[in-house]
Amino acid sequence: MGVEVTVDGLTKSFGRQLIWRDVTLTLPKGEVSVLLGPSGTGKSVFLKSLIGLLRPERGRIVINGVDLCSCPERELYEIRKLFGVLFQDGALFGSMNLFDNVAFPLREHTKKSETEIRRIVLEKLEMTGLAGAEMKLPGEISGGMRKRAGLSRALVLDPEIILVDEPDSGLDPVRTAYISQLLIDLNAQMDATILIVSHNINVARTVPDNIGMLFRKDLVMFGPREVLLTSDEPVVKQFLSGSRIGPIGMSEEKDSATMAEEQALVDAGHHDGSTEDMRGVVPQIEPTPGLPFRDAVRRRKERVLRILHTLPPLAQHGILASLSREERAAYGIRPLATHRQHGGTP
Numbered sequence: 001m002g003v004e005v006t007v008d009g010l011t012k013s014f015g016r017q018l019i020w021r022d023v024t025l026t027l028p029k030g031e032v033s034v035l036l037g038p039s040g041t042g043k044s045v046f047l048k049s050l051i052g053l054l055r056p057e058r059g060r061i062v063i064n065g066v067d068l069c070s071c072p073e074r075e076l077y078e079i080r081k082l083f084g085v086l087f088q089d090g091a092l093f094g095s096m097n098l099f100d101n102v103a104f105p106l107r108e109h110t111k112k113s114e115t116e117i118r119r120i121v122l123e124k125l126e127m128t129g130l131a132g133a134e135m136k137l138p139g140e141i142s143g144g145m146r147k148r149a150g151l152s153r154a155l156v157l158d159p160e161i162i163l164v165d166e167p168d169s170g171l172d173p174v175r176t177a178y179i180s181q182l183l184i185d186l187n188a189q190m191d192a193t194i195l196i197v198s199h200n201i202n203v204a205r206t207v208p209d210n211i212g213m214l215f216r217k218d219l220v221m222f223g224p225r226e227v228l229l230t231s232d233e234p235v236v237k238q239f240l241s242g243s244r245i246g247p248i249g250m251s252e253e254k255d256s257a258t259m260a261e262e263q264a265l266v267d268a269g270h271h272d273g274s275t276e277d278m279r280g281v282v283p284q285i286e287p288t289p290g291l292p293f294r295d296a297v298r299r300r301k302e303r304v305l306r307i308l309h310t311l312p313p314l315a316q317h318g319i320l321a322s323l324s325r326e327e328r329a330a331y332g333i334r335p336l337a338t339h340r341q342h343g344g345t346p
């Protein structure tokens, strides 16, 4: 089963450039979380900090009681074995076929026999839909297949925490939907803690149990998916609708004069770049029929219902609306009062 990751007061700079400060969040064990944020807000830097490739100046990252930010190199090496990482481009060795790429961590870090390695590699390739492609070179396959090969390699040491950097980058919407399904299926099979970094709205709306967002060097929010998906925060609203109108600018945040000018243009009928209001809680992707039920869903339900009273009303409503009649009875919850949601859902 996956482990909990606790991040407390984390701050990272490069020289005089502050990337983010005082980031505090908990990745609940075995749950899937997404970290959103406009380009350049330091999402990849956050992933690299989690595995100890970068060392933040302040704060703690605690896994199994060990603080990665202050522990000795030997302990960090041991904790890193809990992680499987899918980097943006798959980070495959171009001269090795998929079999050898996926076998690489097993040959480097274990004393397993070639027979055992073969069994594991073929199993992971099968799990990611790449059975039969083991002799192909990375240059001979599509971007989506390279992502899945990178994922196979991230799985071979049976990680308890899986970090995924932009699973959708370079993929069309259909291939993105397939990789979203694959991540949920893997979570159902392995119960690993998963953190996905992305700016894809569909991934954010349909995949995770929890969502966070980085903006202006801060973690704007992190919590149950229903909180961000129903949020009224201007930056979240703008991000979810893909609009030019709001605090996020072309490369940096905007000043209030620019925001007022842009709003005036839209008020005069100019297109704001968005397609539709993407706020509101939509159903989460479920594992492919035949795969196990996600234990994380049950654990999350219990956790979220314990903190329900602390959440905003729309988020509460989204959570309660996702419960079946039997669950409502089991948790002693009264029938739902009607409450208007964003996106017109009553």
Ligand SMILES: Nc1ncnc2c1ncn2[C@@H]1O[C@H](COP(=O)(O)OP(=O)(O)OP(=O)(O)O)[C@@H](O)[C@H]1O
Pocket (backbone or CB within 6 Å): 014, 019, 037, 038, 039, 040, 041, 042, 043, 044, 045, 046, 199
């Ligand atoms: N090793 C490094 N040395 C100096 N600056 C770095 C280093 N790594 C990242 N940065 C800077 O940190 C900032 C955040 O980069 P990062 O790649 O984490 O952003 P991101 O949110 O993942 O962006 P995107 O969504 O475009 O991938 C950028 O300004 C980048 O130039």
